[in-house]
Amino acid sequence: MIDRTERAIIAETQSGLPLVARPYQAIAEKLGLPATLVEQKIKAMLERGVIRRIGAVPDHYRLGYTVNGMSVWDVEDGLVDEMGELVGALDYVTHCYRRPRRARLWPYNLFAMIHGRTNEEVEDKVDAIAKILGPAQHGHDVLYSKRILKKTGIRLQNQDKQSCSD
Amino acid sequence: MSDHAPDATDRAIINALQGGFPVTDRPFAEVASWLNTDEADVIARISAMLDAGMLSRFGPMYNMDRLGGAITLAAMSVPADRFDAVSEQVNAHREVAHNYERDHELNMWFVAAAETRSGIDALIERIEAETGLPVFQFPKEREYFIGLRLQA
Known part of the structure; x- marks a missing residue:
């Protein structure tokens, strides 16, 4: 399903992409991998649907969609x-x-x-x-919805933490 | 959260980035070229919007199903006088990610994720035992493609 390199990338990006000019390079340096491999693996996960998309998740409430x-x-x-x-x-x-x-x-x-x-x-x-x-x-x-009772990212137990969309 | 309101460029960034953030060496520079601004400005604005709470997240969104995890939507009909206490009992489980009060006889709706389907079922049984209330599961059978996004 996902290989070890992919799992390491998932763990490293669970809280988001680094906000630097070369974010994939920054991830690669942390993991001791070539940046081209990190980009390849991310593209492969996008193609397989393991990553739905890469982007910004707006807070609906803050944008007026209450x-x-x-x-x-x-x-x-x-x-x-x-x-x-x-x-x-x-x-x-x-x-x-x-x-x-x-x-x-x-x-x-x-x-x-x-x-x-x-x-x-x-x-x-x-x-x-x-x-x-x-x-x-x-x-x-x-x-x-009358009230938000809880809202946190989805996390898996006993594994590297992972975030999921919405 | 600050009271900072998104300006036109912030909104353009939000709208542009709900789709596909590039997987290239200098992705923010590419986004900047779409929006007629520069790389440093895009990075600074995303960072400010995260700090202000306008964006709840920036990065890859992973699909739990493809990671081998299990996820379910579950609903309960909770008596009004016990609502807050039951909410605390449900929310205390770390597997519970989102929980909403909704205006229906089924008035509590939560999303829970675990590593396996049996992990989900065990969680639901625990919640039923703790609260003494039935929990109805509505696991997704199929997900339909989502096209465009909300306009900021």
Whole structure:
């Protein structure tokens, strides 16, 4: 899955890239590796999807996107993947997953996280998604966040610490 | 966190960097050339935005699934008079990364990560035992491609 060099690079970049002119060179020096190898390994991890992307994660709240609505949809099983691709591609959807239903408790199989500056903005986006889903959708709900109870990076135990997106 | 607000160049940097940061010898210089500024300015601005809390992170985002880890979304229906106490019990587990109160009968939603699927299941069982409340897992079955990002 990941080799030792990659694991060392992951551990070294768990808290972010060094903010210096040659960040990959800086990582390479710390690990005692050639910079070209570090760049190669990072590119290989990007290609394999081990690294989703390299970049900046904005704090939604600080950018004014204070409303976070988890929209959940009951979509026909045969259409959910096609619809999930469409919904995930919308620029205001930051996560989009298919998840299991729970009998009598939870009929929804498509989850799309929407961020907005106001409740109205999120509601407009929910309406837009409803239009896209059309008759493939048999019901939906929006669970607004009331309070952040905990927010830390995702870390694995008993391993070099690793950070994950969002 | 400071009250510093992002200016036009800060916003351009945020928007440009939600996509792909270059893997080259001088990546900040390349970003600077897209934005009509210089390398030192890009580095200084990213650093200031991290300090101000406008950016929560800058660097590679790893995909837990591909690293062999397991992750789940879980939800609980917590009685109002026990909410804060249960929140403390859940948050005390280091595997719990995010936890949100949401306005639904299922009013507590958290994300937990562990090395293995059985590690996740053991955690969920511990939380059920500690709180005496059922925990419903909604592990992802499929992730859909996310296109453009929020505009800063």
